Amino acid sequence: MSLHRKGRAALVLALVAVVGMAFRVSWNALRDIAGAVGADDTAAMLYPFVVDGLMALALIATLVLTGDARRFALRVLGAYTIASLVLNYVHGLVPELHGRTVDWGRLADWDPANWALVLLATSLPVGSIYFGSDLVAKVLHHRPAPIPATAANMEESTETERKRSTADLEESTPPQITAPVVRVPDRSPVDHRKPALALKPLPQIDPAPIAPIERRAVAAESTRPRRATGRVPAAAKSTRPKRTPEQLLTEARTATAGLPDEKVTAEGIRREIHTSPVNARMLRDALLAERAAASAV
Template sequence: MNRTGRILLVTALVGVVGMAFRVSWNALRDIANAIGADNTAATLYPFVVDGLMALALVATLVLVDQDRKFALKVLGTYTIASLVLNYVHGLVPKLHGSTVDWGRLADWDPANWALVLLATSLPVGSIYFGSDLVAKVLHHRPAPIPADTANAEESTETEMIRSTADLVESTPPPVVAPMVRMADPVAVDFIKSTQTPKLAPAIDRVPVASIERRTVPAESTRPRRATGRVPEAARSTRPKRTPAQLLDEARAATADWADAQITAEGIRRTVHTSPTNARTLRDTLLAERAAATA
């Protein structure tokens, strides 16, 4: 929405809220007169109730997390209180002409006590909750925008306002190499038979497209360094075992194992051999056990 549309929307909202406040102001003023407020206090009473609702609404737009939930609770509480008092004002016609008894808002005593308590406690609550909301708004610090998000938004805006002339030049179309017309085979055979140095007239000289140059890594002429023999101290002291010896050791080690425990990893760790030998030993042992069971 453009700026003009936003201004018109806010203006219409302010007008509707102002008219609604005027309607509520009449009811709340009569309620204030009924609970013993003088003319000045009764005139200011609607600003105490409905004004705090507006303040709580603004606070919900600024605060976050727990503070925002607190502002929503205040807004909901004072909205319900204003609705109840307006409802009572509509049910009691005597309030409209200020002929009702002082301190009497309902014929039933418990309801009257509750309504008087509600009407008299709203100003005190406005002082407490309003001060708390203002303090929370003043001490609120908005969370910093991450640098990556800011850079991304800035780059997006830059691409959007970028003119067509500033864009990178489009990729040129591929160059098609011209076709080379080869010599007629009949003319070539005739030239070879006559052994004349004349060339066949059918050959047309057409420039051939330039061949793309590619960088080829240079091969090193330096001879590879010969590795020396492994010293005796670094060599393994364990003699190399034959497949038969490995099988005997695996049989002895897995004699009391269950079939599910015979795995290549378990045999490799127990016999200390390579994974390939361990898999071979596993297959052999499982085959032997299957044959013995059969």
């Protein structure tokens, strides 16, 4: 594993070195082209980064993006590669560009070719702004697709679940016993025209005596609580004496003495004197009847 990583690191470093040297060669030609189309010294030095730098950005985008976005990045990479190749080719054909003695805006003797080359050289920076921004936005908004589960991972996961399930079982499950189904033949239809055959009685066979089997009763230990049987002890009985209806009515009058008729309810009487709901309703009706009779007088 360590040798594999070292080999990959060495390959990447060699690629970076080759790309750096190629950029240096192309940088010379593109700088002279930029000076010929009117760029100052600073702009001419930055011009190669505009063209070849976008090529590097498009190459990285093709490694990250997928689908239509990846195809768009490949088109940008191909277009700027061809543009850089054309400008480097023109730089090799026009010796005056090396010493910057060429006329300003003159890259070819034939006017249509010159116009096309000047348009190409001046449009590349604008294209770098547009395409570079679009590629960066696509890379930032890209969401990688989930990695599909391979057969090895699925097999390993299945094996893990199988081992886990086997370890959870304390004992093996006994096989389920299915009783065989015996089909009883259908009874043949009785022909009433034929006389029934007389069946001979079978000789009676006395059953063989069965020796008694001694069984020992084993008391089953039960964890369920036993239900109380018999009489309730005196200590468990309520010590409060049972009240008569007259006593309940007297207590109800006292509890509802200062209440208006609409607030005399069975629930309120039940809570105040601690009686049953049936008695509370009877007391309520009696109290309301007494009040109605008193108000009528």
